[in-house]
Amino acid sequence: MLTRLRILDLTRVLAGPLCTMILGDMGADVIKVERPVVGDETRGWGPPFDSEGASAYFLSVNRNKLSIAADFAADADLGLVTSLANEADVVVENFLPGTLERHGWGADVARAARPELVWCTITGFGAESRRPGYDFVVQAESGWMSITGAPDGEPMKHGVALADVIAGKDACVAILAALVSRSRTGVGRHVHISLAASAEAALVNVAQNTLVGGLPPARWGNAHANLVPYQLFQASDRPLVVAVGNDSQWQAAMRALELADLGSDEALATNAGRLAQRERVVEAIGRRIATHAATFWLDRLESVGVPCGIVRTVPEVLAQLPASARTGLPPSVPGSIRLPPPALGEHTALVRADGWNAFAATGGKSA
Secondary structure, three states, rough: OOOOOOEEEOOOOOOOHHHHHHHOOOOEEEEEOOOOOOOHHHHHHOOEEEOOEHHHHHHOOOOOOOOOOOOOOHHHHHHHHHHHHHOEEEEEEEOOOOOOHHOOOOHHHHHHHHHOOEEEEOOOOOOOOOOOOOOHHHHHHHHHHHHHHOOOOOOOOOOOOOOHHHHHHHHHHHHHHHOOOOOOHOOOOOOEEEEEHHHHHHHHHHHHHHHOOOOOOOOOOOOOOOOOOEEEEEHHHOOOEEEEHHHHHHHHHHHHOOHHHHHHHHHHHOOHHHHHHHHHHHHHHHHHHHHOOOOHHHHHHEEEEEEEEEOOHHHHHHOOOOOEEEOOOOOOOOOOOOOOOOOOOOOOOOHHHHHHHHHEEEEEEEE
C-alpha cells in the first residue's frame, strides 16, 4: 500500500519505532538512524536477548527497516542524514526540543528547503517541554493509574507500555493524514504527537463520566463503572470475563447461567437497575460460574451471543499466532514482514553508497 514511500526514522525506544514499523509493514521503505556504538537504547533493554545478542524489546518494533549509524556532530554523518531527508517523504523524530537545531538542522530548515516534506515530532509532554517522555510517568500523570487496579489497592500501571503504543499509532494516523493532504495540495506539514496528549485523549468515556457526572472516577479493578455484569469471574478451574453490553444480552446470559430468578426480576431488566443492585447480581453470578469449568460457561454463553472470554496467558495467545522470536507478532495492519530487525549500523556502508536505493538491494523493497 505504501510502496516507494520513504520514511527517515530518527526515533528510538517505543512510540516512534512502533510508528515507523507500522509504516514499514504497509510497504514503506524505512531507514533508521542510530547513534554509533550504543544505537537505540532499547538494544540494551534486556534480558532476554536472542542468540545473536539482540534484545527482545528492540526486536519487537524494528522490523522492515535498514539501520545506519550516524553521529550528528560529525559533518559527514550529518550530511548523509540530511541527504536522505532531502529525498524522503516523511521524517519521524523524538528528540528533545533544540537537539537537532544545535547541529544547524531540524524541521524548520528541512521543510523550508522542501515544503512537500512531512515531518512528525513525537514528544512526551508537548513541543515546548523538555521533559523526557517515559510511558510510566505519562500513565501516572494522565490519570490512568488512578483508575487502574483493585478498588482497595494502590494505583496501578497497565501491563503494556500502552501510552507509548497509542502515541505511536496516533503518529502513524497523523502522518497518513498529512500525506493525503499533500497529495491534494502538494504541501506537507509538521505534525506533533505527544504521549501525554494521546494518553489523555484515551480516557474517552472515563473522562466523559467525570465531565457529565461531576465526580472523580473510582478504581473498579476488573469491573466496569457503567455496566453490570461486565467483569471477571472465577470458574472452577480458571478465570473468565463476562461482558453484558445490553439488556437482551442480560436475558440471554441469565438463561445460559440458569439464573431464572434474576432474569425474571423486572428491577434488573435494565442496566441502570442492575447497576443499582451490583453486589446482588455479581454475587449470584459468581456463585453460579464457580460450579463449572471456564470452557463449560464459555460454550454456553457464546452459543446465545453473550460476549465472554477466558483469561489467557501470553504463551497461550502466542501459541495461536504466527509469531516469531526474530520478527515478532504479525502486523496489526494489512501488510507483510519483509526484513528482520537490523543490527546496529548494518546497512551504513550500503546506504552511503546507494542512498535510498539500498533498500532494494537488501531484497526488502516491496513489489
